[in-house]
Amino acid sequence: MRQTERFRARIQPINPPCFLTAPEAAELLRVAPVTLNRWRIEGHGPPFRRFGRRVVYARADIIAWADARVRSSTSEPDKPNQTPPGHPARGA
Numbered sequence: 413m414r415q416t417e418r419f420r421a422r423i424q425p426i427n428p429p430c431f432l433t434a435p436e437a438a439e440l441l442r443v444a445p446v447t448l449n450r451w452r453i454e455g456h457g458p459p460f461r462r463f464g465r466r467v468v469y470a471r472a473d474i475i476a477w478a479d480a481r482v483r484s485s486t487s488e489p490d491k492p493n494q495t496p497p498g499h500p501a502r503g504a
Contacts, residue, residue: 458474
């Protein structure tokens, strides 16, 4: 093995993160890119990273975010103890 190959083997992570552009992430989630951008601006979309001006999403972060949003009923609030919009507060 040449010296440069040994060096590359030492510095490369075993499972490098797979980064997706915003349009690729939107496609993975099956939403419009505009929707993903709005979620990012409003602060309730999947985690993202910024490299300079470029916004990217780690594939693992998108999958984890989607898995955390599993619901068994459309009436379930997004967060525990959160009242859905337009509904009176619990116990009121």
